[in-house]
Amino acid sequence: MEKKIPVTIDGRELQALPGQTILDVAKENGIYIPTLCYHPLTTLVGACRVCVVEVEGARNLVASCAMPVSPGMIVRTDTEKVLEARRMIVELIWASGDHNCLMCESNGMCELQDLIYQMKIEKPRFEIQSPGYPVETTNTMIMRDLNKCVLCGRCIRACNEVQVNEVLDFQERGSRMKVGPAFDSDYSDSSCVFCGECVEACPTGAIINTQGRFAGRPWEIEKVRTTCTYCGVGCQLDLNIHDGKVVKVTTNRDYGTPNGGSLCIKGRFANDFIDHPDRLKTPLVRDKNGDLQEATWDDAISLIAKKLASIKKKHGSDSIAGLASARCTNEENYLFQKFMRAVIGTNNVDHCARL
Numbered sequence: 001m002e003k004k005i006p007v008t009i010d011g012r013e014l015q016a017l018p019g020q021t022i023l024d025v026a027k028e029n030g031i032y033i034p035t036l037c038y039h040p041l042t043t044l045v046g047a048c049r050v051c052v053v054e055v056e057g058a059r060n061l062v063a064s065c066a067m068p069v070s071p072g073m074i075v076r077t078d079t080e081k082v083l084e085a086r087r088m089i090v091e092l093i094w095a096s097g098d099h100n101c102l103m104c105e106s107n108g109m110c111e112l113q114d115l116i117y118q119m120k121i122e123k124p125r126f127e128i129q130s131p132g133y134p135v136e137t138t139n140t141m142i143m144r145d146l147n148k149c150v151l152c153g154r155c156i157r158a159c160n161e162v163q164v165n166e167v168l169d170f171q172e173r174g175s176r177m178k179v180g181p182a183f184d185s186d187y188s189d190s191s192c193v194f195c196g197e198c199v200e201a202c203p204t205g206a207i208i209n210t211q212g213r214f215a216g217r218p219w220e221i222e223k224v225r226t227t228c229t230y231c232g233v234g235c236q237l238d239l240n241i242h243d244g245k246v247v248k249v250t251t252n253r254d255y256g257t258p259n260g261g262s263l264c265i266k267g268r269f270a271n272d273f274i275d276h277p278d279r280l281k282t283p284l285v286r287d288k289n290g291d292l293q294e295a296t297w298d299d300a301i302s303l304i305a306k307k308l309a310s311i312k313k314k315h316g317s318d319s320i321a322g323l324a325s326a327r328c329t330n331e332e333n334y335l336f337q338k339f340m341r342a343v344i345g346t347n348n349v350d351h352c353a354r355l
């Protein structure tokens with residue numbers, strides 16, 4: 001059994017596991033410490049300092065998200081010094097960007113907005129200086145407004161460590177520091193694969209899903225968990241519904257396997273087929289003139305059965321081949337191959353994922 005490490009947080013004597021940070025132990029025991037740059041699946045960087053706490057014997061406040069516990073450590077999360085430091089950090093972050101919530105798509109689900117509200121900051125004591133970057137709207141999936149970026153680096157770590165795409169990084173230094181693909185290019189000119197991991201990781205409205213823009217406020221959206229239909233992996237996702245329409249797709253790390261809160265470009269962004277006017281909703285059968293006409297399922301299935309039977313009779317079973325789809329369930333694909341082998345009598349059956 002692993003040896004436990006005794007630590008005291010806010011007067012509570014707790015047992016920690018080796019390798020746990022102060023934040024891990026606090027969370028596990030229901031002690032609230034605010035965070036901003038912290039991303040549970042990536043390297044700990046301690047960049048924003050919003051999570052600072054006092055540790056007895058330490059010269060300065062320490063970032064609890066990056067500080068491993070040690071035996072006998074005594075931590076205070078709520079002293080005047082800690083609260084004032086966090087407040088100062090949040091005010092500085094607010095003042096360094098254009099955090100205008102009125103038109104921000106993340107209004108209501110912005111972690112900076114939540115911190116400001118919790119800390120009851122009416123306005124920062126520093127002059128607000130937005131960097132004045134142009135907003136990137138050159139693709140239809142991800143919109144970037146670096147004026148709302150808090151330089152937490154979560155998008156960079158999510159891109160490089162979760163999806164391992166290695167597209168994003170910091171560039172420039174000091175007040176000119178910003179995040180983006182190499183050579184300050186747009187996403188569409190970079191090697192970005194539009195998985196949207198950066199959208200999911202961004203704590204503010206700096207990187208958003210363009211498809212959900214002006215399509216409903218977070219509190220108006222109903223999230224419905226479902227399984228992605230694009231391939232056999234079975235990724236779990238949330239359809240975001242507003243007024244009976246899917247307006248965007250998000251994920252939830254708590255759903256666990258198989259995707260752990262990540263998606264590919266198709267699962268996250270290719271969902272407009274759901275309400276597309278060209279979508280087939282009833283079977284179409286060609287009439288005598290070769291024009292497609294709507295038919296009932298019974299009529300369409302009878303026609304297919306008749307044609308398959310006549311081809312088989314005339315040319316043999318192996319003149320027919322079946323191609324199944326990754327968008328069907330395993331059970332449907334199993335039934336399809338069974339139908340091809342047992343009913344049609346051929347092994348000519350394949351699947352689009354192998355092609």
Ligand code: FES
Pocket residue numbers: 034035036037038045046047048049050051052063064065066
């Ligand atoms: Fe700990 Fe940012 S959350 S330093």
